Amino acid sequence: MMIPPFLKIDPATRHVSLDGSDLAFYGNPNAVYAALHAHCPTFYWEQQKQWFVTNYDQVNGLLRDRRFGRQILHIASRGELGLPEPEPHIAAFDLAERYSLLELEPPEHTRLRTLVNRAFVSRHVEKMKPELEELANKLIDGFADKREVELLSAFADIIPVTMIARMIGIPEDMGPQLLKWSHAYVRMYMFGRTRADEDAAEQAAREFSDYVKTVIAERRAEPRDDLLTHMIHTEHKGQYLTEDELVSTTIVLLNAGHEATVHQIGNSVRIILDSGYDPAELFGDETATERTVEESLRICAPVHIFQRWALEPAEIDGVEFRRGDKVSMILAAANLDPAKFSDPLTFKPERNEAPNLSFGAGIHFCIGAPLARLELNVVLPILFKRLPGLKIAKTPVVKDVYHFHGLDRLDLVW
Template identity: 55%
Template structure:
């Protein structure tokens, strides 16, 4: 398949391309990426869990053996953060670190945050409800998740602009055909972000509290484990980056879907049950993460006709899997009460999104609150423009207007 991830038509709407892949099979060699990609629901679900694949590769083979270049000096700070990231680790390191962090994100723990998230959403809506319009991403969608994660980590809320800036610059590293300027800027952001978190760690070590950074310092000792500062830095940055980037884009994508398709928020968000179903369909229909890559840890043939050598990359097209007609009938149609099965927007296997319960809760609060509070059904002031940032699908801005 030859298709630039930066082609304007694809950026605006990748789903026709996914549909074409489904018509011809479940795997395609994507020329621009130079590796095989998988789009079928069953195979993507399987490969997310398959222990023959992983996010790391140098733990089973040397760079020389794989023909990989040595790490770039101008990315040393960024690579140092990634070296201990849960998203990039494999067992046993991944198991150990995730076990220590997971307790803060289990559903019953997260549910206790419902009142404060609802209060935050209402407070933000109060700041623009009388204006007759708003740029929703910067005034609402960004602020909710970054504030919630900052509170969990015990970071002052007035640091949010800096956290967002560092995060946005680091996440650009995952865009297609990035240039050296992006890399240098991402490295600088990673260096400053890490320095800030190290200062936070020092403060908690001197004066522990009940926040997540303190717990990462104290629980490790209680469990007989030692979490190093580098691990805590990487984990805190991952939680801040992943904890708001995906949710911001999912809120934006969901609001755009509702307005572009003329859906009825009152019916979708009538109660917690209908809201929960509608949110799951939002994530299936237009999720923020479209590709998740893994390395082949051994020579293998995951599907007939696709032979992989150890060290090769594969792309798992999560959003395409969510539109697989063999799994989801009429996949291009938004069905608020769809019950065919679980989508893959959060991934699967050991790298299933740690923050999924929190992301679900934020969406279940933020979207109903917005449509319930605005004085009339909002409208799009301009056509939403998509970010040129595949694998992450989101909007550059979302301008809404409404009658007073």
């Protein structure tokens, strides 16, 4: 496997030098992952000052390994671990994240997830199918006669945020504002974030939290049949969610409930159009559709990295971790492990190999996976059926952020 010129690998030390902001990398990360699998599947990324794992079995195992967790301060102090004190200029962001499902460990994680989980199980989500079909068709009606569209702004951006807002009980006309807050939010998880990124995220967190608090107050006064009302009025073992827990949970559900799916709609359409497959075959029936969706999730996952803290001394692939060390798993690379997937860089919807890890695994397996899968399985067939002869009009523009992989623009004609 050829090593791209911008990637430096020292197999002896397992050190890798790679600029995460280089378009040659984030524009086509799969080529880098293939080289890493061939030469150095577990590596120390010099620029990130952290160990990374790409092997499928090790990533899958780490996601379930209780020696590693999403938080560390529940078992050790900042002083013990040598961690800096919180930055005052991102206090509102930190508060909004404090009770995020993505960041907590049991028992707090179990309590919050139990309260929310009922809304996201497959049988409940499946009831949203008619609404999804109606929304997808309505959006396509708006541009079908133009014979061209920028798909993200006209379609992909709108569907997931509309559906998660309806589910939680947020007015749909807040969609554009939710997108702005969310985009500012996620830049906090990118490599090389700047002070300007932090200031924007802090402002977004403050505005987002204040808005959610007003909706919480409305639901306390006038309960409705929505997820927010359910979270406010349902107890778990005698406890109700606090105001801060409600705000954190609502924000993470709104952000996670659309950000990755927006990317995946764009990624999937691009990979299908580049593949040479006939969309009529890919979406011929429900089974074919499901296989197509899962293969697109495998080969172009929207979320690439999950991080964990070592909660106790542990060894992974010969690397020793002390309590308080961090390790990152590259989900998108695990999906390309040649030990699990034949010809892993090729889109093959007929595969019957290992399940993809795009939604994670273990206790932090994506709670919104049933909703995301439903959205993809419903809207992609509609899009290709309504717009026969769909083609990419110009080279797609990849977002200049690595951690989340998606497009800024996808211009199509038919």
